[in-house]
Amino acid sequence: MTAYFFSDTAVLTGRTLRHVTRSMDTIITTVITPVAMMLMFVYVFGGAIDTGSVSYVNYMLPGILLITIASGVSYTAYRLFTDVKSGIFERFQSMPIARSGVLWAHVFTSLVANLISLVIVVGVALLMGFRTGAGVLDWLAITGILFLFTLALTWIAVVPGLSATSVEGAGAFAYPLIFLPFISSAFVPTKTMPGPVRWFAKHQPVTSIVNTIRDLFSQRPVGDDIWTALAWCVGALVVAYVFAMAAYRRKIA
Numbered sequence: 001m002t003a004y005f006f007s008d009t010a011v012l013t014g015r016t017l018r019h020v021t022r023s024m025d026t027i028i029t030t031v032i033t034p035v036a037m038m039l040m041f042v043y044v045f046g047g048a049i050d051t052g053s054v055s056y057v058n059y060m061l062p063g064i065l066l067i068t069i070a071s072g073v074s075y076t077a078y079r080l081f082t083d084v085k086s087g088i089f090e091r092f093q094s095m096p097i098a099r100s101g102v103l104w105a106h107v108f109t110s111l112v113a114n115l116i117s118l119v120i121v122v123g124v125a126l127l128m129g130f131r132t133g134a135g136v137l138d139w140l141a142i143t144g145i146l147f148l149f150t151l152a153l154t155w156i157a158v159v160p161g162l163s164a165t166s167v168e169g170a171g172a173f174a175y176p177l178i179f180l181p182f183i184s185s186a187f188v189p190t191k192t193m194p195g196p197v198r199w200f201a202k203h204q205p206v207t208s209i210v211n212t213i214r215d216l217f218s219q220r221p222v223g224d225d226i227w228t229a230l231a232w233c234v235g236a237l238v239v240a241y242v243f244a245m246a247a248y249r250r251k252i253a
Contacts, residue, residue: 009104016079016109026075030117033178034068035124041187042128049188054218057130061122062213063186066206067178068121069114069150073157074174076110080161081170084251103158103248110154111147118146132217141226142216148233149209153177155240162247186210205232 020026038060046056083102122130134142157173164170181187183197184206190198201207208228215222 009108013105013108016105017112019079020109020113027072027113027116027120030068030072030075030113031120033071034064034121037067038064038121038125038128051189055129055131057125057128058132058217059214060187061125061130062210062217063181063184063206064121064125065118065146065213066149066181066186066209068117069146069153070174070177070180072114072117073110073150073153073177074171075113076106076154077157077161077164077170077173078167079109080106080158081164081167084162103244106158106161107151107154110157111150114150133219134217135219138216138219142213145209145212145226145229145233148230148237152233152237152240155237155244158244159240159247162244162251180204181206181210184210205229205236208232 038057041060042057046060049056049059051059080103083106156177160170160173184190184201184204186206190201190207193201208225209232211225212222212229215225
């Protein structure tokens with residue numbers, strides 16, 4: 001049964017990946033927003049923000065990477081919603097394939113598409129002056145955190161993708177996720193924020209993730225932030241997966 005799941009998921013993933021490669025505009029659209037933000041913040045606002053000895057592009061890149069992922073998973077919800085409305089789920093149910101493979105195909109496609117987007121954004125950041133002394137282990141740690149974050153947000157995207165009643169509704173869930181980094185340490189130090197906002201910024205998940213990635217880029221000790229970041233990512237992943245599978249069972253029932 002496990003062998004069938006992996007083979008079926010691989011075939012279905014190939015199908016959804018072909019859809020992405022045939023419409024590269026989705027990846028381009030996903031990248032445009034974070035790149036535009038990066039250009040605006042670095043060249044317009046960056047000079048007014050005190051980040052100490054750290055260049056502003058280095059300081060804000062971790063937050064831009066999270067925004068890139070949040071933008072990307074909105075298309076996962078859109079693609080899943082399109083499949084649901086096209087009736088392809090019903091056709092797959094009549095075939096001898098692993099049912100959960102349909103969802104996992106969209107999840108794996110999201111991971112690949114977001115990886116491409118992240119590589120493009122980092123490439124633009126390098127052109128803008130981003131530099132890091134991070135070693136191989138640091139990059140592996142950064143990749144692992146971004147992988148977990150993408151996986152968690154993708155399973156969150158599955159829920160509206162299955163349950164939304166319109167295309168707009170399927171993608172609208174991503175707006176709060178894109179906005180969340182702005183109330184964190186992603187763009188300005190939290191110490192500059194007023195009391196209640198500072199408290200929220202320090203205790204929301206994005207801040208610990210951003211701080212961890214920033215420390216790894218700078219080769220500084222990550223401290224407890226990495227455990228907080230991992231706890232947020234794993235916790236969100238588990239909760240999102242449970243709700244997504246419940247929504248899927250209701251959809252195919």
